[in-house]
Amino acid sequence: MEIMKDSIGAILDNIENAVEYLDEDTINNFEEIIMNSRNVFVTGAGRSGLAAKAFAMRLMHLGISAYVVGETISPAIHKSDCIIAISGSGETNTIVAAAEIAKDRGSKVLAVTSYPESRLGKLADGYLFVKGRTKQEVDDQNYMKRQIHGNYTSLTPLGTAFELTTLVFLDAVVSELMEKMEQTESDLKARHTVLE
Amino acid sequence: MEIMKDSIGAILDNIENAVEYLDEDTINNFEEIIMNSRNVFVTGAGRSGLAAKAFAMRLMHLGISAYVVGETISPAIHKSDCIIAISGSGETNTIVAAAEIAKDRGSKVLAVTSYPESRLGKLADGYLFVKGRTKQEVDDQNYMKRQIHGNYTSLTPLGTAFELTTLVFLDAVVSELMEKMEQTESDLKARHTVLE
Amino acid sequence: MEIMKDSIGAILDNIENAVEYLDEDTINNFEEIIMNSRNVFVTGAGRSGLAAKAFAMRLMHLGISAYVVGETISPAIHKSDCIIAISGSGETNTIVAAAEIAKDRGSKVLAVTSYPESRLGKLADGYLFVKGRTKQEVDDQNYMKRQIHGNYTSLTPLGTAFELTTLVFLDAVVSELMEKMEQTESDLKARHTVLE
Amino acid sequence: MEIMKDSIGAILDNIENAVEYLDEDTINNFEEIIMNSRNVFVTGAGRSGLAAKAFAMRLMHLGISAYVVGETISPAIHKSDCIIAISGSGETNTIVAAAEIAKDRGSKVLAVTSYPESRLGKLADGYLFVKGRTKQEVDDQNYMKRQIHGNYTSLTPLGTAFELTTLVFLDAVVSELMEKMEQTESDLKARHTVLE
Numbered sequence A, B, C, D: 001m002e003i004m005k006d007s008i009g010a011i012l013d014n015i016e017n018a019v020e021y022l023d024e025d026t027i028n029n030f031e032e033i034i035m036n037s038r039n040v041f042v043t044g045a046g047r048s049g050l051a052a053k054a055f056a057m058r059l060m061h062l063g064i065s066a067y068v069v070g071e072t073i074s075p076a077i078h079k080s081d082c083i084i085a086i087s088g089s090g091e092t093n094t095i096v097a098a099a100e101i102a103k104d105r106g107s108k109v110l111a112v113t114s115y116p117e118s119r120l121g122k123l124a125d126g127y128l129f130v131k132g133r134t135k136q137e138v139d140d141q142n143y144m145k146r147q148i149h150g151n152y153t154s155l156t157p158l159g160t161a162f163e164l165t166t167l168v169f170l171d172a173v174v175s176e177l178m179e180k181m182e183q184t185e186s187d188l189k190a191r192h193t194v195l196e
Helices: A002-019 A024-035 A046-061 A093-104 A135-139 A141-148 A160-180 A185-191 B002-019 B024-035 B046-061 B093-104 B135-139 B141-148 B160-180 B185-191 C002-019 C024-035 C046-061 C093-104 C135-139 C141-148 C160-180 C185-191 D002-019 D024-035 D046-061 D093-104 D135-139 D141-148 D160-180 D185-191
Strands: A040-044 A066-068 A082-086 A108-113 A126-129 B040-044 B066-068 B082-086 B108-113 B126-129 C040-044 C066-068 C082-086 C108-113 C126-129 D040-044 D066-068 D082-086 D108-113 D126-129
Touching: A002 A160, A002 D002, A002 D160, A024 A082, A024 A108, A024 A126, A024 A160, A040 A046, A040 A093, A046 A066, A046 A082, A046 A160, A046 A185, A046 D046, A082 A093, A093 A108, A093 C093, A108 A160, A126 A160, A160 D002, A160 D160, B002 B160, B002 C002, B002 C160, B024 B082, B024 B108, B024 B126, B024 B160, B040 B046, B040 B093, B046 B066, B046 B082, B046 B160, B046 B185, B046 C046, B082 B093, B093 B108, B093 D093, B108 B160, B126 B160, B160 C002, B160 C160, C002 C160, C024 C082, C024 C108, C024 C126, C024 C160, C040 C046, C040 C093, C046 C066, C046 C082, C046 C160, C046 C185, C082 C093, C093 C108, C108 C160, C126 C160, D002 D160, D024 D082, D024 D108, D024 D126, D024 D160, D040 D046, D040 D093, D046 D066, D046 D082, D046 D160, D046 D185, D082 D093, D093 D108, D108 D160, D126 D160
Parallel strands: A040 A066, A040 A082, A082 A108, A108 A126, B040 B066, B040 B082, B082 B108, B108 B126, C040 C066, C040 C082, C082 C108, C108 C126, D040 D066, D040 D082, D082 D108, D108 D126
Antiparallel strands: none
16 A cells, blocks of 8 residues: 555645646636636546546536536637647647537637646637646656656546646635635525435 | 348347337437536436546537546536436446435436436436437346247347447437537637647 | 338438448458447538437447547547548548548558448549438439429428438448447347446 | 636645545555546546546556446446546436446446435445545535635635546546556557547
C-alpha cells in the first residue's frame, strides 16, 4: 500500500501546487462567461472528456443549459453560447477543431489547459489554468530519460495529474457558481436525475 | 451474397407486416403526448437504446426538448414530461423500472413494444405497437425447435426485426411530427450539431 | 397516419433500390477483411455513429473483438486491425481523420458510404456501397428547389435514408457472417450482455 | 476566488482523511481480484459512473481486459470475471442489481463505497473503502439542519467528496497495479487510443 499512499501524495501535491497559479480575474472571467451563456457546451478527449462530463452534470444541476459535444441531443452551437474545451496540451486535434468551429460561429471559447500559449489557449476568450504534467511532457525526451533513471512518473502516469487537478478545480468552480447564482445543495438535488 | 439478400428480404417483410398493425388513433395519441410534453425522455437497453437515441436526436432537430436517460445532462423528470420506453418484450427490468419511476412522478409513459400487455405496456399512457419477433420468442422452446429444423431466425437474429422496425416506425413518426409542427428539413438542419 | 405510411414506403423503396447496387465481390471482400482482423474498430458521426454501434454490438455477439472509437476502453489500433468508417458523404472530417490515422498505422479501412469516390472512399481497402440520399444532396441548390416545389424529402429528412439502409445492410452482413463463421443465434445469445 | 480555494481545501481534507481508513489487506485483496480476473467490468451511476470509466480506461492501458457496463461492446459476464461497482451509499438500485446478477453468475464483486455494510457492500468479495459524505447523508434531516445553519456542504455538494476521493484512490490503485504487473508509463502509452 506504500505506492498507493505515495501516489495519493503526488496527486495532492500536484493539486496544491497548481492552486498557486490560480488568478482571481481569470477565474471570475471564466465564471462570468459561463453564467452569461445561453447554452454551455463541454468537450474533451479520453479522460479529459470524462472531466468535461462531470462538470456538465453539475452545470445542469445548477440550472444552466449544458451539453456534451458528441452526446445524442447536443444541438447547433450559436453566438450566445460558449464551449469549454479541456486539453492538457491544448493541442488535441479534435478538441482544437471543435473550438475553432465554435469560434467561427461567434461562440465564446473557454480553455481548460496547462498551456495557455497552445493552439487552444490562443483562440480562447477565457481559461482555467491547470498547472500540471501533461501528455506533451510524457513525449519529451528528457522527461523519459528522467523516468528511466527513477523518477516518480508512475505515481501519476500519462495525464493523471492534469485530469484530477482539472476535476477538483472545476468542482471548486461549481461551489463559486452556487454562491454567485444563489443555489443551495437542495436546489441542485432537485434537478438531479431520478432515472439511473 | 444470397444470405444477405434473404436477410434484407426478411427484414423488409417484417416491417411491411408490422405496418398492418398500426392504428391511427394510437399513433395520433402517441404523437400528441410527445408534442404536449415539456421534456421528452427516451430509454432502451442495448440496440433498443440506440433506436431511442436515433429518435431523440430527431426530436432535438424538431425543436423538442429531448433527453436520453443515462446521458450526462439528463435532468429530473417531472409531471409535464413524458418518457418513451423501448422494449420489444416490454419486460426489460431497467426499462420497466425507469417507466415506473416516471409514472410515480406523474409523467406520461409511452411504450414502444411488441407486447402491449407486458409490464411496460400496462403502465403506458400511449404506445407504438411494433409487431415483431422479440428476444422473448427466442427463449421460447418451440421457436428454438423450429430453428433447429431450419427456419429463418438467423436472417434476423435476436431482436433485429424489432429494432429495425422500431427505427423505421420512429423515423416515420418524425415525418408526421414535421407536418404537424410545420417544420421543414431546413429547420431540422439548422438545429443539427456542427461539432462532430 | 398517411404521412407515416408514406414515409415508411419511401424508406423501404430506398432500401430496395439500394440493394440493386450491391456487388458480390465487394461484399465478400468487406466480410473477409472483418473476419481476418484481430480487432475491428467502428466509427461514425451522429446517427451514423449509432449504426456503427449497432453493428459493433453484433460483431461482439459473433465473437469478434470489436471496439467503438470514442468509447472508454477503445485501445490503440494496429496493423492487423481494421476500422469500419460510416459516412454517407464520405467527407465527414472527424471520420475521415480517424480513417487516415488508421491507414497510416497500417490498419485496413472499410468505408460504408454513398460516395466511393469521396475522401473516405478513396483511402478504403473495401467498402459497403449504400446508394442513397445524403446530407451532401440536402445542401445541393437544385435539391432544395425541388423540395420547395413539393417533393418527398420530408419523408426521409437529412440522412435518414442513408442511415436506415446502412443499418439494414449491416444487419444483413451479420447474417452472412453467422453463416461463414458457423455461428447460430444461440451462440450470439450466449455472448449478449446480462447487465442491462 | 475565496470559495474556490475553500472548496479545494475541503476536497483535499476529505481525501486526506479518507486515506486514514485504507487498510493494506483490503487493498491487496482488491488488487488481487482485479489481476486474477479474465475480464473486469465496471459500473456506477452518474458521476460515479464517470469515475468507473476513468478507471476502466487505465485498466485497458495496463493490458487488462476491461468493460464498462452499458457501453456497446460489453459482453456477457462469467465466473472468471469480476465487476467493480461504485456507489457511495452502496444502495443505488441499478448498481446493486448489476452486482447481484454478476454474483449469481459466479463472478466476483468488488465494491467501491462509503458503506461496506450496505446492500452492495454485503455481497462484495472485496472492496475499496472511500470514507466520505454521500448522497445518503444529504437526505439526512440533521445534516440538512446543519447545512441551513451554515456548514460546508456547498463546498462539496451532493456526492462530490465521494466521487473525487474515489477517482484519486482508483488512480493510486493504478500505480500499484503498474508496479505489481511490471508496467511502465511507456507500456500504458502504447495502448492509449490514437483515434480521438
